[in-house]
Amino acid sequence: MNAFKAIPDTGNAAIQQAWAELADEAKRLQDTHLAEMFSADPERFKRLNVKHGPMLLDYSKQRLDNSALAKLGSLADACDLKEWIERLFSAEPINCTENRAAMHWALRVPADTALQDPAPGVFSSVQSQLEKMGGMVRKIHNGQWRGMTGEVITDVVNIGVGGSDLGPLMVSRALNDSTLIRDKPLGIHFASSMDGSQLAQLLKLLKPQNTLFIVSSKSFTTVDTLYNANTAKVWLERSLGGGDELMHCHFIGVSSAQQKMNDWGIHPENQLQIWDWVGGRYSLWSCIGLPVALRIGMIGFNQLLAGAHLMDNHFRSAPWQNNIPVLMALIGIWNTNCLNINAQAILPYDGRLEKLPAYLEQLEMESNGKSVTRDGQMVQTHTCPVLWGEVGPNAQHAFYQLLHQGTEVVTCDFIAPALRYHEAMHNSDSEELVRQHELALANCLAQSRLLALGEDALKGEGELPDYKRYRGNQPSSTILLKELSPFSLGAMIAAYEHKVFAQSVIWGINPFDQWGVEMGKKIATETLGVIRNEAKPEYPLDSSTNGLIDFIKNQ
Numbered sequence: 001m002n003a004f005k006a007i008p009d010t011g012n013a014a015i016q017q018a019w020a021e022l023a024d025e026a027k028r029l030q031d032t033h034l035a036e037m038f039s040a041d042p043e044r045f046k047r048l049n050v051k052h053g054p055m056l057l058d059y060s061k062q063r064l065d066n067s068a069l070a071k072l073g074s075l076a077d078a079c080d081l082k083e084w085i086e087r088l089f090s091a092e093p094i095n096c097t098e099n100r101a102a103m104h105w106a107l108r109v110p111a112d113t114a115l116q117d118p119a120p121g122v123f124s125s126v127q128s129q130l131e132k133m134g135g136m137v138r139k140i141h142n143g144q145w146r147g148m149t150g151e152v153i154t155d156v157v158n159i160g161v162g163g164s165d166l167g168p169l170m171v172s173r174a175l176n177d178s179t180l181i182r183d184k185p186l187g188i189h190f191a192s193s194m195d196g197s198q199l200a201q202l203l204k205l206l207k208p209q210n211t212l213f214i215v216s217s218k219s220f221t222t223v224d225t226l227y228n229a230n231t232a233k234v235w236l237e238r239s240l241g242g243g244d245e246l247m248h249c250h251f252i253g254v255s256s257a258q259q260k261m262n263d264w265g266i267h268p269e270n271q272l273q274i275w276d277w278v279g280g281r282y283s284l285w286s287c288i289g290l291p292v293a294l295r296i297g298m299i300g301f302n303q304l305l306a307g308a309h310l311m312d313n314h315f316r317s318a319p320w321q322n323n324i325p326v327l328m329a330l331i332g333i334w335n336t337n338c339l340n341i342n343a344q345a346i347l348p349y350d351g352r353l354e355k356l357p358a359y360l361e362q363l364e365m366e367s368n369g370k371s372v373t374r375d376g377q378m379v380q381t382h383t384c385p386v387l388w389g390e391v392g393p394n395a396q397h398a399f400y401q402l403l404h405q406g407t408e409v410v411t412c413d414f415i416a417p418a419l420r421y422h423e424a425m426h427n428s429d430s431e432e433l434v435r436q437h438e439l440a441l442a443n444c445l446a447q448s449r450l451l452a453l454g455e456d457a458l459k460g461e462g463e464l465p466d467y468k469r470y471r472g473n474q475p476s477s478t479i480l481l482k483e484l485s486p487f488s489l490g491a492m493i494a495a496y497e498h499k500v501f502a503q504s505v506i507w508g509i510n511p512f513d514q515w516g517v518e519m520g521k522k523i524a525t526e527t528l529g530v531i532r533n534e535a536k537p538e539y540p541l542d543s544s545t546n547g548l549i550d551f552i553k554n555q
């Protein structure tokens with residue numbers, strides 16, 4: 001179905017013209033099956049893939065061609081994407097509803113950069129916090145960070161939620177078997193859920209005298225985190241007693257709210273600073289990434305930053321035809337706005353990337369799940385699609401049925417490293433593991449092929465009954481990394497970040513705020529008062545909420 005019920009009227013003739021031309025392209029291609037596109041052009045992959053650094057993006061299984069791409073490029077030009085990219089790489093407060101810059105890119109600028117500071121002291125304050133974090137990492141790794149009883153810290157628990165959890169969690173899991181950490185066995189754990197589920201499990205296993213908590217919260221007001229942190233504090237106090245020494249030995253804080261960290265009792269030496277110009281979901285590159293640095297060491301952390309910096313430079317300088325994040329953005333615009341595909345699955349074929357779908361859900365949906373433009377108008381196009389995902393091979397045994405034979409069109413991102421286990425050739429089990437990696441790669445390629453081509457993927461199957469048929473034409477992109485390393489992961493995450501930004505420019509929305517989550521927090525506070533019999537609601541509650549509260553209270 002053609003998504004263009006009406007060409008969006010943005011009041012800008014060039015943008016409108018670009019949308020109109022895209023509508024024609026969508027009409028031209030709407031009935032062309034991917035199988036036809038591949039058989040009509042044996043060079044299709046060559047035309048529709050791009051490589052940069054450790055990353056390859058194959059978008060030949062997307063339902064577009066060079067002509068449609070050219071029109072998408074014209075749309076990007078009409079929306080002044082190039083100028084907006086330069087505005088991102090400056091101290092301009094492009095997060096207009098919060099009057100803040102969005103300088104997460106500054107977090108990965110190397111110490112010896114020739115780049116000009118976007119505002120006085122930005123680069124130097126980033127470096128000084130990284131150095132402070134490096135000092136803590138060394139102390140913990142060397143066994144010099146002692147608990148209150150003088151025992152070595154063996155376990156670190158990151159308490160945070162959203163961007164203060166998902167980024168560090170995803171990256172630490174992804175790089176869990178990095179060679180950099182072989183000699184440094186340190187338990188690194190994460191507690192995010194406000195109901196205390198994860199923390200309760202951890203507190204059963206950990207020993208207070210050996211455990212260090214990182215309270216990670218940009219705002220230091222997030223109740224999920226503060227409740228978990230309070231539970232941890234009480235747990236420590238019960239065995240070790242309270243006081244300044246306990247706080248000094250067992251808590252690190254990472255936040256932009258220094259006074260709030262002071263008030264909570266984080267010792268000044270244990271405070272790591274972030275800045276209001278780092279959005280929560282863009283913060284893993286800052287000291288919010290402390291669990292990552294603990295996992296892979298500062299050398300590894302710097303490689304992660306270097307990979308992201310490589311992608312920053314690429315995004316800033318490459319023409320859109322070769323620009324990985326811009327192409328990812330344009331493909332998304334094509335799917336969402338031209339083909340009416342509003343679902344996207346993230347499918348890593350590497351178990352180490354198990355948390356990538358959750359991380360990208362926040363990055364994309366909290367950034368671009370918006371319906372009001374920067375000018376305060378209602379958007380006239382769809383914006384962010386619904387994202388979800390799972391480790392691909394496992395998802396094959398769960399929801400791929402819908403992808404192959406359901407009624408929904410879904411675009412998929414297949415993600416895999418080309419090499420794995422190669423560095424462990426001396427291990428006796430490595431040959432078997434290499435074979436397992438080959439198996440995963442074969443499945444990755446086979447699934448994207450079958451989804452694209454349908455039954456054409458396996459000619460010679462003969463006439464199939466309807467229930468066995470594969471219609472195909474499900475579009476996908478494949479991202480291959482040379483291998484999964486701090487550097488390549490940094491580059492890939494930054495590519496997704498910039499994709500999100502480029503799409504926000506085309507949709508005319510601000511990707512750096514999240515006002516949609518605020519009212520829920522307020523109402524929850526009021527509801528808590530009612531559940532605890534401490535307050536009456538300001539407004540009469542609806543019958544559903546009343547009924548549910550009655551049930552809870554009657555138990």
Ligand SMILES: O=P(O)(O)OC[C@H]1O[C@](O)(CO)[C@@H](O)[C@@H]1O
Pocket residue numbers: 161162163164216217218219220221222225280281366514517
């Ligand atoms: O780091 P904080 O301030 O605790 O916020 C955690 C998360 O909460 C949100 O503000 C949404 O509620 C996210 O944007 C953020 O990553």
